[in-house]
Amino acid sequence: MQTLNRRDLLRWGACLAAGAGLSPWYGDVFAKGLDQLASHRVKVLWLTAMSCSGCSVSFLNTQDPGPVEVLTELISLVYHPVLSAIQGSDVGKMINELTSKGGYCLIVEGAVPVGIPMACQFEGKPLTDVLPEIIRNARAVIATGTCAAFGGIPSAEGNCTGAVSIREFMEQQGLTVSERLVNCPGCPTHPQSLLGTVAYLIAKGYPPVNPKLLTPDMYYQHSVHDECPRFHYWEKEVFAEKFGDDGCLFKLGCLGPLSHTHCPRSQWNGGANWCIRAGAPCTACTSENFAKSRNFPFYRKSEKYYAVNYTEADRKGVS
Ligand code: SF4
Numbered sequence: 458m459q460t461l462n463r464r465d466l467l468r469w470g471a472c473l474a475a476g477a478g479l480s481p482w483y484g485d486v487f488a489k490g491l492d493q494l495a496s497h498r499v500k501v502l503w504l505t506a507m508s509c510s511g512c513s514v515s516f517l518n519t520q521d522p523g524p525v526e527v528l529t530e531l532i533s534l535v536y537h538p539v540l541s542a543i544q545g546s547d548v549g550k551m552i553n554e555l556t557s558k559g560g561y562c563l564i565v566e567g568a569v570p571v572g573i574p575m576a577c578q579f580e581g582k583p584l585t586d587v588l589p590e591i592i593r594n595a596r597a598v599i600a601t602g603t604c605a606a607f608g609g610i611p612s613a614e615g616n617c618t619g620a621v622s623i624r625e626f627m628e629q630q631g632l633t634v635s636e637r638l639v640n641c642p643g644c645p646t647h648p649q650s651l652l653g654t655v656a657y658l659i660a661k662g663y664p665p666v667n668p669k670l671l672t673p674d675m676y677y678q679h680s681v682h683d684e685c686p687r688f689h690y691w692e693k694e695v696f697a698e699k700f701g702d703d704g705c706l707f708k709l710g711c712l713g714p715l716s717h718t719h720c721p722r723s724q725w726n727g728g729a730n731w732c733i734r735a736g737a738p739c740t741a742c743t744s745e746n747f748a749k750s751r752n753f754p755f756y757r758k759s760e761k762y763y764a765v766n767y768t769e770a771d772r773k774g775v776s
């Protein structure tokens with residue numbers, strides 16, 4: 458039962474928008490979406506494939522609105538493998554019922570192990586068997602985290618599971634991707650972008666996305682480099698030579714020009730801090746190549762600029 462009034466919804470919508478540096482227009486859109494979610498007109502189903510559950514933990518670290526408000530007042534989360542008390546065959550019955558009605562918003566965390574289907578099971582059946590029907594009947598599908606969005610660590614070079622992203626899985630199954638799947642990458646996904654994307658989808662339909670990556674522009678249009686507080690050092694070519702130094706972190710391995718997300722605006726844990734402010738180079742955790750190759754450069758201390766294949770477009774954060 459919805460306990461929120463219009464003023465509460467507008468407040469949470471405005472908080473969500475302001476937290477990511479979005480205009481007040483988004484606040485009104487988010488409030489409209491939250492209204493439908495809070496009144497159970499649209500239900501949310503969360504399923505997990507191959508993942509570390511980091512995106513679930515990140516979602517629970519949401520602030521303004523906090524986890525209690527999100528879970529008990531704002532969204533009708535009918536099932537989450539870690540948070541829900543419902544177990545066993547009751548889960549299957551509940552999901553069958555939901556699937557037959559359709560119209561729900563599906564969030565999937567993790568990559569799908571198509572090479573070893575039994576590596577990821579649901580009610581004793583491979584997830585690869587049950588997922589297509591659940592996806593087909595969903596109103597919208599959100600791939601949360603870089604594993605779900607792009608394959609991420611489970612599909613890294615040398616893996617034996619044949620893990621693929623939700624997009625690849627949908628394409629393999631002949632399921633419609635266009636105007637249905639939204640990718641919200643990140644390792645983990647920021648809770649604001651996940652909740653905001655769900656609210657936008659419900660209120661306005663499919664959002665403007667990057668045509669190649671299917672990431673919503675409102676959160677993933679600009680690179681970390683574009684909005685980095687150390688960008689002035691980059692321009693002046695003042696580089697940190699060791700951890701703890703002032704300066705741009707590029708020589709310590711920063712991949713900010715290759716990562717598109719809203720970290721510089723939102724920061725993490727309610728704005729407490731974030732990678733670059735803490736002096737840690739960005740590892741481009743939202744990029745499609747994150748951790749894919751064996752020699753992915755998490756940190757490349759002392760390497761030279763040319764060690765990373767930056768283009769001029771990358772440098773400007775527009776690629
Ligand atoms: S390279 Fe990294 S630290 Fe330097 S300006 Fe870009 S994002 Fe900031």
Ligand code: SF4
Pocket residue numbers: 644681716718720731732733738739740741742743
């Ligand atoms: S700053 Fe970079 S590595 Fe850190 S969370 Fe943001 S995108 Fe990921």
